[in-house]
Amino acid sequence: MESSKKFFDFSRAEWESFYRNGIPPLTEEELQEIKSLNDKISLQDVQDIYMPLTHLMHIYMKEDESLQLGKDLFMQSYTGVTPFIIGVAGSVAVGKSTTARLLQMMLSRIFKRRNVQLITTDGFLYPNAVLEEKGIMERKGFPESYDMDKLFNFLEQVKAGKETVEAPVYSHDVYDIVPDEKAIINEPDILIIEGINVLQHPITEQIYISDFFDFSVYVDAEPELIEKWYLNRFGKLLDSAFLDPDNFYYSYAIGDREEAFAMAKQVWRDVNLKNLEEYILPTRGNANVILHKTEDHQIDRVLLNKFK
């Protein structure tokens, strides 16, 4: 273990050993089902990295429940059970959605009676029309491009145990908020929130959105690799846009492929890499756990926060 001031830094082998004696809570069939999520997901990662991670999350969940109960006893009032909220942060295209969906599937299989739901903060981006109006269309993903009040209200309602809470929906294909679509969150026991901004910035002077999180994971990798994954995903977006004139990427898909990739490289450099360096990376130290990836999304190191 090679540690920094703030994090214990474990090799893959060390991390894996933290759950070696546990009985794998997932059947071979369930593992195969997880595989269908993204055919490149390594089942070895599920076993070696995510099993110990969900085990650790369970430790935090139990602590959280007992703290809530203790506080209620102290105040001599019952405030109700609040959902356990897990944040998944990291760069654009680092694999947050894939990690978050994998965690959702694993947690709902392992804790069969718990209702595990998932949402992305992409839905809280201002619609393109508003970004245009504010003159910040090329700042999509930067802090000012999100409706933070709306995100704050959403989190407050979920945490307060409201029966049904709605959130707007963003589509990568349309490259905009989808006007008539809503994501519904209804009384989850565990809510996973994935987004580049979940560990970021105060909303008001007193409160950070990270105050809402009971556990957080930062997905990390070297920027050169993330760029590769970004361009790779861009290629897939082009391939699926080819037959759909309504798709945002249609004109790129039917045009010159080299030019399209040159444009994507520029967007990576001028928007997403800049955002990573200025606003996302500085939040890495706030996470409970950092998953560090190398080539082919393989996780080679896991870091655990010493203080939270």
Ligand SMILES: Nc1ncnc2c1ncn2[C@@H]1O[C@H](COP(=O)(O)OP(=O)(O)OP(=O)(O)O)[C@@H](O)[C@H]1O
């Ligand atoms: N564990 C993994 N194994 C293989 N491929 C992966 C893995 N995780 C992500 N990918 C691939 O990397 C690309 C980016 O992943 P994903 O869309 O999950 O990123 P993201 O961080 O959610 O991005 P954004 O913030 O833009 O929504 C996708 O093409 C995805 O298929």
Ligand SMILES: CC(C)(CO)[C@@H](O)C(=O)NCCC(=O)O
């Ligand atoms: C929607 C976000 C901000 C985050 O997922 C990102 O995928 C994005 O669209 N960034 C803007 C620059 C780009 O087109 O890649």
